[in-house]
Amino acid sequence: MAARGNTGPKPNGSAQGKICQFKLVLLGESAVGKSSLVLRFVKGQFHEYQESTIGAAFMTQTVCLDDTTVKFEIWDTAGQERYHSLAPMYYRGAQAAIVVYDISNQDTFGRAKGWVKELQRQASPTIVIALAGNKSDLASKRMVEYDEAQTYAEEHGLLFMETSAKTAMNVNDIFLAIAKKLPKSGGPGPGGDAGSSATGRRITEADNQPSSGASCCK
Amino acid sequence: MDGSATFVELDRSVGPGCSEVSILDPNESSFYDFVSDEEVTERKQEEPCEDSEDSSDNPEDVDAVSEDERVVRSLRERDKLVFILSEAGKPIYCRHGSEEKLVSLFGLMQALVFCVQDDDDQIKSITAGAYRIAFLNKGPLIFVAVSRRGETPGQLALHLGYAQSLIVSVLTAAQLKKIFEQRRNYDLRKLLGGADRLMDNLLDGLEQDPAYLLGAVSCLALNPSVRDSISDAIVRHCAKLKNLVFAILLADSQLVTLVRMKKYMLHPADLHLLINLVASSESFKLSESWTPICLPRFDANGFLHAHVSYLADDCQACLLLLTVDKDQFFVLSEAKQGIVQRLRRYKCLEAINRAMKNGGYTMQDVNIPEIRHFLYKARPTAQYTAPLFSAPYDDSYEKDRLLALYHRMHQRMLLPGSQRHLKLVYVVGKYECLLCWVTAFFELYAAIEPLVEKEAVIPRVEKLLNWIKSEESRLFILTSTTF
Ligand SMILES: Nc1nc2c(ncn2[C@@H]2O[C@H](COP(=O)(O)OP(=O)(O)OP(=O)(O)O)[C@@H](O)[C@H]2O)c(=O)[nH]1
Ligand SMILES: [Mg+2]
Numbered sequence: 001m002a003a004r005g006n007t008g009p010k011p012n013g014s015a016q017g018k019i020c021q022f023k024l025v026l027l028g029e030s031a032v033g034k035s036s037l038v039l040r041f042v043k044g045q046f047h048e049y050q051e052s053t054i055g056a057a058f059m060t061q062t063v064c065l066d067d068t069t070v071k072f073e074i075w076d077t078a079g080q081e082r083y084h085s086l087a088p089m090y091y092r093g094a095q096a097a098i099v100v101y102d103i104s105n106q107d108t109f110g111r112a113k114g115w116v117k118e119l120q121r122q123a124s125p126t127i128v129i130a131l132a133g134n135k136s137d138l139a140s141k142r143m144v145e146y147d148e149a150q151t152y153a154e155e156h157g158l159l160f161m162e163t164s165a166k167t168a169m170n171v172n173d174i175f176l177a178i179a180k181k182l183p184k185s186g187g188p189g190p191g192g193d194a195g196s197s198a199t200g201r202r203i204t205e206a207d208n209q210p211s212s213g214a215s216c217c218k
Numbered sequence: 219m220d221g222s223a224t225f226v227e228l229d230r231s232v233g234p235g236c237s238e239v240s241i242l243d244p245n246e247s248s249f250y251d252f253v254s255d256e257e258v259t260e261r262k263q264e265e266p267c268e269d270s271e272d273s274s275d276n277p278e279d280v281d282a283v284s285e286d287e288r289v290v291r292s293l294r295e296r297d298k299l300v301f302i303l304s305e306a307g308k309p310i311y312c313r314h315g316s317e318e319k320l321v322s323l324f325g326l327m328q329a330l331v332f333c334v335q336d337d338d339d340q341i342k343s344i345t346a347g348a349y350r351i352a353f354l355n356k357g358p359l360i361f362v363a364v365s366r367r368g369e370t371p372g373q374l375a376l377h378l379g380y381a382q383s384l385i386v387s388v389l390t391a392a393q394l395k396k397i398f399e400q401r402r403n404y405d406l407r408k409l410l411g412g413a414d415r416l417m418d419n420l421l422d423g424l425e426q427d428p429a430y431l432l433g434a435v436s437c438l439a440l441n442p443s444v445r446d447s448i449s450d451a452i453v454r455h456c457a458k459l460k461n462l463v464f465a466i467l468l469a470d471s472q473l474v475t476l477v478r479m480k481k482y483m484l485h486p487a488d489l490h491l492l493i494n495l496v497a498s499s500e501s502f503k504l505s506e507s508w509t510p511i512c513l514p515r516f517d518a519n520g521f522l523h524a525h526v527s528y529l530a531d532d533c534q535a536c537l538l539l540l541t542v543d544k545d546q547f548f549v550l551s552e553a554k555q556g557i558v559q560r561l562r563r564y565k566c567l568e569a570i571n572r573a574m575k576n577g578g579y580t581m582q583d584v585n586i587p588e589i590r591h592f593l594y595k596a597r598p599t600a601q602y603t604a605p606l607f608s609a610p611y612d613d614s615y616e617k618d619r620l621l622a623l624y625h626r627m628h629q630r631m632l633l634p635g636s637q638r639h640l641k642l643v644y645v646v647g648k649y650e651c652l653l654c655w656v657t658a659f660f661e662l663y664a665a666i667e668p669l670v671e672k673e674a675v676i677p678r679v680e681k682l683l684n685w686i687k688s689e690e691s692r693l694f695i696l697t698s699t700t701f
Contacts, residue, residue, distance in 0.1 A: 030411055039504065051501045052412030055509020055524075058547070076505070080411040082389065086510070089544065 017067040020184050024072050024175075025090045027115045028100035029108040030079030033134040036165035037100065038076045041175055046166050053078040056090055063172075063179050070179040072096075091119060096128045096178045101149075103133045103162060104141035109149065116156055128181050130159035130174055137164040298365040300381060300421055303328060304398065305358050310406045311414060313421050327362050331355050343371040354378035357391060358398035359406075367425070368622055370629045376431070377424045380487070383514045384420055387491045388413050390512040392519040419498035420491075427471075428621065431628050432595045432661065433486050434602040435493070438472040439578070442691045444569040448561060449475045449699040455556040457701045461543040462550070463522060465701075469535040469574050471497050473601075473695065480700040485515035486600045492524075496536050502526050503534070506554075508547045511540075525550035529558050533567040534574070578606045584685050588678045590650060592664040593624060594686055596694055597657075603686065603693045610649075611665075620650075624663045627654040632661070644675065653679060 026034040035053050039045050042061045057076040062069055075090040077083065091097060097119055101112035112131065119129055131153045133144060146162060153160035159177050163170040302311040307328035309321060331341055331353055344351040352374035354361040361378040369377075386394065389409060397404050424430050440448075452465045452475065464484055467474035471493050478484060491513065496502060510521035525539040525547060537557070539550045561567050581590060584605060591611055595602040611617045631640050631654055645652045651666040653675065664682065666675060690696070 035501070043504070051415065051499060053501065053507075054412070054495075054499060055507055057501065057505040057507050058551070059505045078412070078509075082409045082411070 017064075017069055018184060019069045019071065020182070021071045021073065022095040022179075022182055023075070023093060024096040024098065024178065025075045025077060025094040026098045026100060027077055027087060027091065027119070028079055028132075029102070029105075029111040030081075032079065032100045032102040032105070032108050032112075033165045034079060034098075034100050035076050037098070037132065037134060037163060037171055038074055040165045040168055040171045042074070044168075046168075052080060055083065056086070061175075063176060065176070065179050065184075068184050070182070070184075072175065072179075087118075088122060091123045091127075094123060094127060095182060096130070097123065098130045098132050098174065098178070099158075100132045100134050101144065102135050103144045104135055104138045106143045109133075109144045113152065116158065120156070126183075128159070128178055129157075130161070130178050132174055133160075133162040134165060136162040136169060137167050297367045298363065298369075298425070300377070301327060301362040301364075302381065302385070303360050303362075304402075304404070304406060305355075305360060306402050308403065308405055310359070310410065311417055313418065327353075328360060331360050343374065350374065352378060354382060356382050357394055359385065359394070367618075369625065372629045373431070373625050377421065380420060380424060380430065380490070381417065383487060383491060384413075384417055384494070385410070386514040386518055387495075387512045388416070390519055390521060391514070416494060416498050420494045423494060423497075425618075426621065428593050428604060428624060429486075429493075429602065430490060431621075431625055432593060432602050434595045434600045435473050435486055435489055436602055436604065437693060437695050438469045438474045438570070438573050439576070439689075439692045440474065440569060440573050442696070444566055445475055445695065447564050448566050448570075449477055451557050451560040451564070451566070452477045453699060453701060454560065455553040456539070459541070459546070459549060459553060459701075461541045461546065462539060462701065463516075463542060464538070464540040466492060466538045466540070467529075467535055468493060468496055468538070469570055470577075474535055474570060475695065475699065477699045477701060482516070485513075488513035488515045492538060496526070496538070502536060503528050506547075506551055510544070513540075523547075525554065527551075527554055529561065529570075530567065533561075533571055535570050580608045581605050582608070584682065586678055586681050586685070588667045588670045588674065589682055590665045590667065591620060592662060592682060594663075595661040597659055597661060599694065599696075599698075601694050603689075620665055623647075623650075623652055623665070627652060627663055628661075630654075631656050644672070646672075651675070655679070 026038060028034055030052055033050075035057065036046060036050050038057070038059060039047070039050070042059045053076060055078055059074045059076065060071060061074065062071045064070070075094070077087060077090050097115075099112045099115045099119070101108040116129060116131070119127060131149065133146070133149050149162075150160055152158075159174070159181065161170045161174045161177070163174055165171060296314050298313075300311075300313040301309075301324065303309055303324045305328070307325050309324045333341075335341075335355075340355065341353045343353065348366040350365055350369065350371065352363045352365075352371055354375060359382065361381050363374045363378055365374060389397075397406070397409070429435055448467065452467070456462050456465055456477065463479050463482055465477040466484075466489070467476075473489070476484060476489075492511070495511065501507075505527075507524075507526040509524050509526065511524050512518065512521050516522070520542075522540045522542060523544045523546065525537075525541075527537055529535050529537060537554060539554065541550065558567075561570075591605060591607065593602060593604045607617050607620070611620050627643065627645075631643060641656055643652075643654045647668065650668050651670065653662070653664045653666060655662045662679070662683070664679060666678070670678070686693070
C-alpha cells in the first residue's frame with residue numbers, strides 16, 4: 001500500500017493542531033467511478049481502464065483544515081451486485097459516505113437514491129452523506145440533470161457536487177466539504193473495524209503522508 | 219437455430235456411440251505420430267482454406283448474415299473457445315465473444331447435454347474433424363470447450379473443471395445451488411460482473427502455464443535461510459491471530475512461502491485460483507484489499523476472507539492473509555505492517571527483489587546441452603520447477619507445441635484411464651525426443667535433442683536429476699511452516 005509505505009516526516013509541521021480521523025465509505029453502482037475518485041484523491045491518478053473492484057479496497061488520505069488535520073480512512077466498496085450484502089460491514093460505524101452515480105446513466109442515479117435510503121435507515125444517524133454525480137466531463141452524454149440531483153440532495157440533507165475523476169474537477173473539493181462538515185469537537189471518532197469496531201484506531205501513526213493528489217493545507 | 223449452421227459437424231457427430239468419452243485418438247497405436255509436429259503444422263495451414271471452404275459450402279449464408287452469424291464466424295477463427303451456460307440454457311460466459319449474441323448456440327449446447335442425459339448417459343466429448351468438444355455438467359451449470367489445438371479430452375476436462383472451480387470461488391457452491399433452486403431461469407451474469415477478467419486470465423493460463431497440468435506450483439528461487447526468515451516473520455506476527463488459516467506470499471505468480479494452520483492443507487488447485495486472482499488484478503497494487511473468496515477444495519460452501527496487499531512500493535510481492543473471520547481486516551493490516559518492517563530489517567525485501575529480477579534459470583545454467591527443456595514435479599509437495607523457455611522454444615508457437623507435447627505425455631501417463639502402469643516413456647520425434655519418467659517422488663518431462671543416441675539419454679537425465687537435487691533447497695520449499 002503506497003500511502004503507507006512512505007516513512008518520511010509528517011508533512012505539515014502543525015504539530016500543535018488537532019488530528020481527527022474519520023471513516024468514509026464510497027457506495028454506488030459498479031462502474032460509476034468510485035475507485036477512480038479515490039485514486040484521484042489519494043494518488044492524483046486516473047486510469048482509463050480501471051478494474052472493477054474485488055471486495056473492498058482500503059486507503060487513507062490526510063487533508064488539512066485550518067489547524068485540524070483530518071485523516072480519512074477510506075473504504076472503496078465494490079459495486080458489483082454480489083457484494084451488496086457486505087456493504088453494512090463498511091458503512092456501519094462510518095462517519096461519512098460518498099454515494100456516487102454516473103451523470104450519463106440514469107439507472108445509477110436510481111441506485112444511488114437506494115443507497116441514500118439505506119444509509120439513512122441503517123447507518124449512524126450522524127453520518128455525513130455526500131452525493132457525487134461523477135463523469136461530469138461526459139456532458140454530451142448527460143442523462144441526469146444537475147438540478148434534479150441538486151433538488152434531491154437538498155430534500156435529503158446531502159452534500160452535492162458533480163465531479164470528474166478524469167479531469168479532477170471537484171474531487172478534492174467534495175472530500176474537503178465533507179471534512180468541513182464533520183464534527184471536530186471532542187475526541188476523534190474511533191475508526192472502528194471493517195465490522196464490529198473492536199479496536200480503536202491509533203491516530204498518532206505517523207506513517208502516513210499525503211501524496212501528490214492530496215489537497216493538503218490549501 | 220441460426221448459430222448452429224457453422225457448427226453443423228457437431229450435430230452430425232452426435233449419434234450412437236458418441237455420447238461417451240471413448241472417442242479414440244486417431245493414431246492411438248502410434249503415440250508419437252499423434253503428437254507429432256506435423257499435426258500442429260497441419261493445423262496452421264488448415265486455417266485459411268477451411269474458412270474459404272466454409273463460405274463456398276454455404277453460399278446462401280452470405281446473403282443473410284445475421285448478427286448471430288457474424289459473431290459465430292468471428293469465433294470460428296479462434297483455436298479454442300469456452301462457453302458457460304446454465305442448465306436452462308442461459309448464456310453466462312464466452313471466451314473471445316459476447317455471450318448474449320450467441321443465444322441460439324447456447325441453446326444447441328444445452329440440447330446436446332440434455333439429449334444425452336435423457337438416455338441416462340453423460341456427454342463428455344465429441345470429435346468433429348479437427349475440433350474436439352468437451353462438456354462438463356456440474357451443479358446447475360454446463361461448461362463447454364471447443365478446441366482445435368489438439369488437446370486430449372482429459373486436458374479439456376481439466377480446463378473445464380478449473381472454470382467451474384473459479385465460479386465456485388466467486389459465489390460458493392451452496393449459493394449457486396440456492397440461486398438456481400429459487401429461479402431456474404436466473405441470469406447468473408448479474409452475479410459474476412467483473413469476474414470475467416479472472417476467467418479470461420485463468421483460461422489463458424491453462425493453455426500456457428504448466429502449473430495447471432502438473433497440479434503443482436513453482437516457487438521463487440531463494441536461499442533457504444532467506445525463505446526461513448520470511449516464514450519466521452509471518453509466524454511471529456500471525457501466530458497469535460485466531461482464525462487465520464493461511465498466509466501466502468506470492469511473487470510473479472510463484473510461491474515465496476506458505477504458512478498454514480496446523481490442521482489445514484492448501485490444495486494446489488485452490489492455490490492456483492489465488493495465484494490467478496492476484497495475477498489478474500492490477501488494482502491490488504494500489505491499496506489494501508479485503509475480499510471474500512471461496513476455496514473449493516478447502517470448503518466449497520463457505521467464504522474465507524482475504525487481506526490482499528503488496529508488501530511495499532519497492533517490493534512487488536503480494537501477501538494474502540486468509541481468515542474465517544470477516545471482522546479481522548485491521549488486525550491483519552497491522553500484522554502485515556509488522557511483517558514488512560521485519561522483512562525490511564532483515565533485508566528480505568531486497569532478496570525477494572533480486573530473485574524476482576533474476577526471473578528464473580535457463581538450460582544454460584543447468585549446462586546439459588542435450589536437454590533443451592524440462593518440467594520436474596516433486597510429487598509429495600506438489601511443487602515443480604522448470605527452466606525458462608529458451609531456443610528453440612522461445613517463440614510462442616514452439617512453446618505451445620512443446621507444452622502440447624508435455625500435455626500429451628501427462629495425459630498418457632497420469633490421467634485416469636491412461637496407462638498408469640507406465641513408469642518411463644521415451645518418444646523419438648522429428649524435432650525433439652521426449653522423455654517422461656514417473657516415480658512415487660517425482661514426475662519428469664524432458665525435451666531432448668533429436669539426434670542424441672538412446673543410450674546417452676539416461677545418463678543425461680541422471681545428471682539433470684543430480685542438478686535438481688543440488689539446487690533443491692533453493693527451488694523448492696522443503697519444510698512446511700505452520701502457525
Ligand atoms: N469519462 C470519465 N470516465 C470515468 C470517470 N471516472 C471513472 N471513469 C471510468 O469509468 C470506469 C469505471 O470506473 P471505476 O472507478 O472502476 O468504477 P467503480 O465505481 O469503482 O466500479 P466497481 O469497482 O465495479 O464498483 C473506468 O473505465 C473509469 O476509467 C470520469 O470522471 N470520467
Ligand atoms: Mg471500484
